[in-house]
Amino acid sequence: MKYLVPAYWALAWVIAAAIPQISNLTSFVGAACILQFSFTFPLTLLVGFNIQNDAILPEEFNPTTGQTQRLDNGMKRWIRGYKKKFVWNIFDILYALGAAGAAGLGIWASVTSMHKQFAENSLAPFTCANPAG
Known part of the structure; x- marks a missing residue:
């Protein structure tokens, strides 16, 4: 067991x-x-869960039989569910859009860096030379 850590670092x-x-x-x-x-x-899924959960009307569920009966469908139901926690849903959507924007910028930066490094032909595996200089 004590040889597992050096083996892990050697593989890394x-x-x-x-x-x-x-x-x-x-x-x-x-x-x-x-x-x-x-x-x-996760935030996108949370907003979807909130919309579905908050759109449920009290008269749609019969507790004695355990049966559900939707009274409406479509956009009207979605809007009703969205408005129940309006501020939190707006915050979650803006936060998710910000994270998606940051991810897009990160992807762009990494692809640009890869392209630049390939163009310079400064790639040499298994060397001790500093790749930056």
Whole structure:
């Protein structure tokens, strides 16, 4: 068990040395996936849940039989559910849009950096030379 940590770090070094643009790749993955799954998607799903949950009318559910009966559908129902927590829904949507914008800028920056590094041909795997200078 005590040899697991050095083996892990050796594997990490091999991966980092074998992929010359690992920093650009991690920047791209962070912007494309991690930022989206942390800030954009959860808030979007929360707004959808709030709309569905808050659109339920008291007379749509029969507690004795456990049956539900929707009285309306479509945009009217969505607006009713959205307006119940209007300020929070607006905040969540603006926050999710801001996160999506930051992710877009991060993707653009990482792709631009990758393109610039490929154009300079400064890629050399398994070297000890400083790639920056």
